[in-house]
Amino acid sequence: MSNLKFYISLLTINLLSNNAFASEPKPWQMDLQPPSGIIAETATDLHNFLLVVITLISLFVLALLVYVCWRYKENSNKVPSKTSHNTIIEVLWTVIPVLILVVIAVPSFKLLYLQETDKKYDMVVKVTGAQWYWNYEYPDEKINFDSYMIEEDKIKDGQKRLLDVDNPLVVPEGTKIKFLITGNDVMHSFFIPSLAVQVYSIAGRINEVWTEIPKGPKTYYGQCNQICGVNHAYMPIVLKSVSKEDYKKWLADAKLKFANVDSNIKVVMNNEKVIKEIN
Numbered sequence: 001m002s003n004l005k006f007y008i009s010l011l012t013i014n015l016l017s018n019n020a021f022a023s024e025p026k027p028w029q030m031d032l033q034p035p036s037g038i039i040a041e042t043a044t045d046l047h048n049f050l051l052v053v054i055t056l057i058s059l060f061v062l063a064l065l066v067y068v069c070w071r072y073k074e075n076s077n078k079v080p081s082k083t084s085h086n087t088i089i090e091v092l093w094t095v096i097p098v099l100i101l102v103v104i105a106v107p108s109f110k111l112l113y114l115q116e117t118d119k120k121y122d123m124v125v126k127v128t129g130a131q132w133y134w135n136y137e138y139p140d141e142k143i144n145f146d147s148y149m150i151e152e153d154k155i156k157d158g159q160k161r162l163l164d165v166d167n168p169l170v171v172p173e174g175t176k177i178k179f180l181i182t183g184n185d186v187m188h189s190f191f192i193p194s195l196a197v198q199v200y201s202i203a204g205r206i207n208e209v210w211t212e213i214p215k216g217p218k219t220y221y222g223q224c225n226q227i228c229g230v231n232h233a234y235m236p237i238v239l240k241s242v243s244k245e246d247y248k249k250w251l252a253d254a255k256l257k258f259a260n261v262d263s264n265i266k267v268v269m270n271n272e273k274v275i276k277e278i279n
């Protein structure tokens, strides 16, 4: 028993250390990425619970099918029954699935409520999906910049192929963030698996999602999750959570770096102007 505990703790340490600094897909990965933050943890719990429920239902249906095939095969059941109605069975196969759905609905609605309700937030980040890159806007800081994947021939040591970007989305650790997600052309989807954030980016519409970035510096990798054209596979998402001091430094640099950059997202840049024009 103590041996088992030892191996479990070794495994835990190993898993934790492997995932201490980055949440990213691994080669031959079968499972979900380890969850980060309360929303991802709740979503993973719901997923694991549903896995048990669907496995039990599938096994039960399989067992019934095997039994019926065996019990009522032609050899052992020469004269087939012509039963067409059985009130007890019909009540059962209506009530039991309803009960199962109610049991599933409780944690499911809890999770929706956790993600969707208007909660306290420390900062707002507006995300705009475009063919084929992301634009991140910090409305309170008056900065916005485009984030492109680093081309394969320009990758430096330590950078991840098809995942790393020129300008990552940088946020302070342990921050509650309200993401406003919109689009500039076709539909995209802003998806960071380890944070369980997955929201459509649609032109002319702003979707909102709340999340809490856990404490501790870490890089979260994600990808566009809605087929959006030939370069759909080449618009990854990099969200870097850094310490509060590092964030301040980054912000000071970013304000200079992106001050005179003309973003490709005109709609975002001219938001206030557009609103004035409409009025």
Ligand SMILES: [Cu+2]
Pocket: 187, 188, 189, 224, 225, 226, 227, 228, 229, 231, 232, 233, 235
């Ligand atoms: Cu896409």
